[in-house]
Amino acid sequence: MSDTTPITEAPILPDNQPEERPLFFIMAIMSYLTALTLLFGLMGFRVSQSWQQDLAGSMTIQLLEAADPLDPNPGPKIIEHIREVSPRHKASVVSEKDSRALLRPWIGDLELPGDLSLPVLIRLDALPQDKLTELQSKLEVSGFEVDIDDHSVWRKNIQRSWRGVQLGMLAIILIILTASISISSYATQSVLRARQNIIDVLSHVGAKDQFIAKLFVSRFGGLGLKAACVGSILALISVLVLGLFIGFTGSDLQKIVGPKLSDLIILGLLTAIMGIISGVTAGHITRSKLRTDRVSL
Amino acid sequence: MRPNHSPIIKLDRVALRYGNGPEILSDIDMELSPGSFSFLTGASGAGKSSLLKLIYLALAPSRGMVSLFGETLSKLDPEAIQLLKRRIGVVSQDYELIPHLSVFDNAALPLRATGKTRKAYEANTKELLDWVGLGDKLSHSPRTLSGGEQQRVAIARAVMTKPEILIADEPTANVDPDMGQRLLRLFMELNRSGTTIFIATHDMHLLDQFRANRFHLENGSLTMSSTK
Numbered sequence: 001m002s003d004t005t006p007i008t009e010a011p012i013l014p015d016n017q018p019e020e021r022p023l024f025f026i027m028a029i030m031s032y033l034t035a036l037t038l039l040f041g042l043m044g045f046r047v048s049q050s051w052q053q054d055l056a057g058s059m060t061i062q063l064l065e066a067a068d069p070l071d072p073n074p075g076p077k078i079i080e081h082i083r084e085v086s087p088r089h090k091a092s093v094v095s096e097k098d099s100r101a102l103l104r105p106w107i108g109d110l111e112l113p114g115d116l117s118l119p120v121l122i123r124l125d126a127l128p129q130d131k132l133t134e135l136q137s138k139l140e141v142s143g144f145e146v147d148i149d150d151h152s153v154w155r156k157n158i159q160r161s162w163r164g165v166q167l168g169m170l171a172i173i174l175i176i177l178t179a180s181i182s183i184s185s186y187a188t189q190s191v192l193r194a195r196q197n198i199i200d201v202l203s204h205v206g207a208k209d210q211f212i213a214k215l216f217v218s219r220f221g222g223l224g225l226k227a228a229c230v231g232s233i234l235a236l237i238s239v240l241v242l243g244l245f246i247g248f249t250g251s252d253l254q255k256i257v258g259p260k261l262s263d264l265i266i267l268g269l270l271t272a273i274m275g276i277i278s279g280v281t282a283g284h285i286t287r288s289k290l291r292t293d294r295v296s297l
Numbered sequence: 298m299r300p301n302h303s304p305i306i307k308l309d310r311v312a313l314r315y316g317n318g319p320e321i322l323s324d325i326d327m328e329l330s331p332g333s334f335s336f337l338t339g340a341s342g343a344g345k346s347s348l349l350k351l352i353y354l355a356l357a358p359s360r361g362m363v364s365l366f367g368e369t370l371s372k373l374d375p376e377a378i379q380l381l382k383r384r385i386g387v388v389s390q391d392y393e394l395i396p397h398l399s400v401f402d403n404a405a406l407p408l409r410a411t412g413k414t415r416k417a418y419e420a421n422t423k424e425l426l427d428w429v430g431l432g433d434k435l436s437h438s439p440r441t442l443s444g445g446e447q448q449r450v451a452i453a454r455a456v457m458t459k460p461e462i463l464i465a466d467e468p469t470a471n472v473d474p475d476m477g478q479r480l481l482r483l484f485m486e487l488n489r490s491g492t493t494i495f496i497a498t499h500d501m502h503l504l505d506q507f508r509a510n511r512f513h514l515e516n517g518s519l520t521m522s523s524t525k
Contacts, residue, residue: 007401007436009415014397201393204355205454206383207410208376291375 012198013219019194023187023220023278024227030180031231031274032238034173035267039239041169042266043257048162050256055151055158056126060094063120067143075120078144082124085135091124126150180274184281188220192289199290209290217283224278228271236267303367304328305462305493306352311361313347320359321347323517329495329510331461334488336504337497339514345497346390346466348514352495353387353464354378366461383411386455386492388465392447394439394454400426401435404453411458422457429453429483445476452480456487463487465496469503477503 066074075093082091094102099118127135132148139146192199202212239259306329313322321344329335339345350356351363354370363370365381373381394403402409404426408418426432429449439447448468455463463484469477481503488494498504504511513520 007399010398010402012395012398012406012409197393198395200355201395201406202410203379204353204382204387204389204393205407205410206379206381206458208379211410211412 011219012202013195013215017191017194019191020187020219020223023183023191024223026183026187027180027224027227027274027278028231028234030176030183031228031270032235033231034176034274035232035235035270036238037169037172037176038266038270039235039259039263041166042260042263043239044162044165044169046256048158051158052155055155059124059126059132059151060149061122061124062147062149063122063144064147065145066120074144075122077142078120078122078139078146081138081142081144082122082135085138086127086131089125089127089131091122094121094123177273177277180277181281184220184224184278185285188216188282188285189289191220192216192286203290209287212290213283213286216286217279220282221275221279225271225275227278228274231274232267232271236264304364305331305333305366306495307362307364308351308358309362309364311351311358311363313344313351313356314359321517322351322514322519325361325519327512327519327521329462329493331493332488332491333510334485334494334507335496335510335512336507337495337512337514338499338501338504339497341499343514344517345499345514348519349387349464349466349495349497352462353385354382383407383458384461386458386460386463388448388451388455388463388468390466390470392439392451394447394450396438396440398439399435400431400437400439400442400450403439403450404457406454407457418457422453425453425457426450445472445480448472448476448480449483452483456492460492462493462495465494467498468496469498469500474502478506481507 061078063074063078067077068074071077079091079093082089096118099121102121103118132150136146136148199212236259243254243258306327308325308327311322311325311327312320314320325348337345337348347356351358352365354365357370366384368377368381370378370381395406398406401422405415405418405422408422409415423432423435426435429452431446431449431453434442434446439450442450448471452465452468455465465484468480468484472480477500484494484496485507510521
C-alpha cells in the first residue's frame with residue numbers, strides 16, 4: 001500500500017532551532033542600536049543643515065563707532081546705506097531686548113544694569129561680495145566704523161562640530177557592524193556544530209561545499225534580515241515615541257528633524273546590509289569549516 | 298572491445314592514524330574489481346569502519362595511495378572528490394538519517410544535493426522506496442521507524458544515484474536475522490545490476506550464506522581470506 005499523504009519538501013536545515021534564537025535577538029538589538037544611531041545622525045544632520053542655511057542667509061553688522069557720537073539712534077542711518085546698496089535685501093536693527101538675549105548664552109541669566117549701553121546690531125539678508133564691499137566703503141566714507149559678521153566663523157564651527165558628531169556616529173556604526181560580524185560568525189559556528197550530522201551526510205552524498213554553504217547563507221541571511229527588520233522598526237517607533245515625549249511632535253521642529261521617507265530608505269538599506277552581513281559571514285565560516293575538516297582528515 | 302579489468306578500488310600501502318596516535322591500519326593493499334561482491338570481516342575495533350571511511354572518502358590516509366575508478370585521490374581537487382563521492386553509495390552503521398526530514402526527503406537527499414528538482418526525483422524516489430518496502434511510509438519521520446526500516450531508508454538513499462560502488466558498514470548489526478537476510482538479498486540484487494558491493498560485517502552466519510570475496514582485518518593488517 002502506498003503512502004498517499006501529500007509530501008512537502010522540508011528544508012534540509014531544520015527551522016526555528018533553539019541555537020538560532022540568541023542570534024536573532026542579538027542581531028535585532030544590534031540593528032536597533034545601528035538604526036537608532038542612524039536616525040539620530042540624520043536628525044542631527046538636518047538640524048545642522050538648517051542652522052547653516054539660516055546663518056548663511058544672514059549677516060550681522062555691529063556698530064563700533066558712529067559717524068556722529070551724539071546721535072542716540074544711528075541704526076536707521078546704516079539701514080539707509082544698506083537700502084542704497086541693495087533695496088531688495090531686508091535689514092533691521094536688533095532691538096535692545098534681543099541684543100540682551102543674545103548675550104545670555106555667554107553671561108547666563110545675570111541681570112545687566114539698565115543703563116549699560118549695548119552695541120548697535122543690524123541684522124540683514126546676506127549680501128553678495130561686491131555689494132558687501134560697496135556697503136563697507138559707503139559706511140567708511142560716512143564715518144561709520146563697523147564690524148560685519150557674515151557668520152562664516154559660526155558656520156565653520158557648526159560644520160566642524162557636525163563632522164565630529166559624524167565621525168563619532170560612524171565609529172559607533174562600524175563597531176556595531178563589526179560586533180554583528182563576530183556574533184554571526186560565532187552563531188554560525190555553534191549551529192554548524194549542532195548540524196554536523198547533516199553536513200556529514202551531505203558531504204557523503206557528494207554535495208559540493210558551495211551547496212552546503214548556500215544552505216547556511218540563506219538560513220542566516222534570512223535570519224539576519226528578519227532580525228534587522230525588527231530592530232529597525234523598533235528604532236523608528238522609539239524615535240517617534242521620543243518625539244512625543246520631548247514635545248517636538250506637531251511643532252515646527254518636527255518638519256526639520258522628524259523622520260522622512262529618505263530615512264526609511266536608509267533603514268531599508270541598513271536592514272539589507274545586516275542580512276548580507278549575516279549571510280556572507282555564515283557562508284564564509286561554513287566554507288572555512290568544510291576546508292578545515294578536509295585538511296584535518 | 299576488451300573488458301575493463303582495472304580495479305575500481307585500489308589501496309596501495311595505505312596506513313591510517315588519528316592525530317598523533319598509533320597506526321590503526323598499516324600497509325593495506327587491496328584491489329576490488331568492478332561488479333565484485335566482497336565482505337570485510339574483523340573483530341570490533343579492528344578498524345573496519347576506518348577502512349571503509351578511507352574508501353568512501355570520509356578520511357584521508359596518513360600515507361599510501363587510494364585510487365577509485367582509476368583516479369588517484371591525492372591528485373584530485375575537493376570538487377572532483379565530491380563528484381567521485383556521487384558514484385559511491387554509503388550505508389553507515391548508524392544509518393545517518395536526518396531526523397527532521399521525512400523518509401522520502403532522506404532518501405531523495407543525494408539527488409537534492411546535486412541540484413535536481415523535486416519533479417525530477419519524485420518518481421524515482423517513490424519507486425526506490427517501494428522497492429525497499431517503504432512505499433507506505435514516505436511521509437513518516439525516521440524516528441517512528443524500526444531499526445530495519447531505518448536501515449532500508451539508508452540503503453534507498455545510498456543507491457538513489459545508482460552508484461557504481463556500494464559500501465555498507467555492519468548493515469545487519471541492528472536488525473533481526475530475517476531482516477538481515479532480506480537486506481543482503483537487496484545487496485545481491487544491486488550487485489547483479491553491476492554495482493560493486495563492499496560490506497563490513499562480523500556476522501559469520503551471514504557470510505556463510507553468500508558467495509563473495511572475503512577480506513579479514515586483524516591488528517591493522519588486511520588479508521584476503523577466501524572466495525567462497
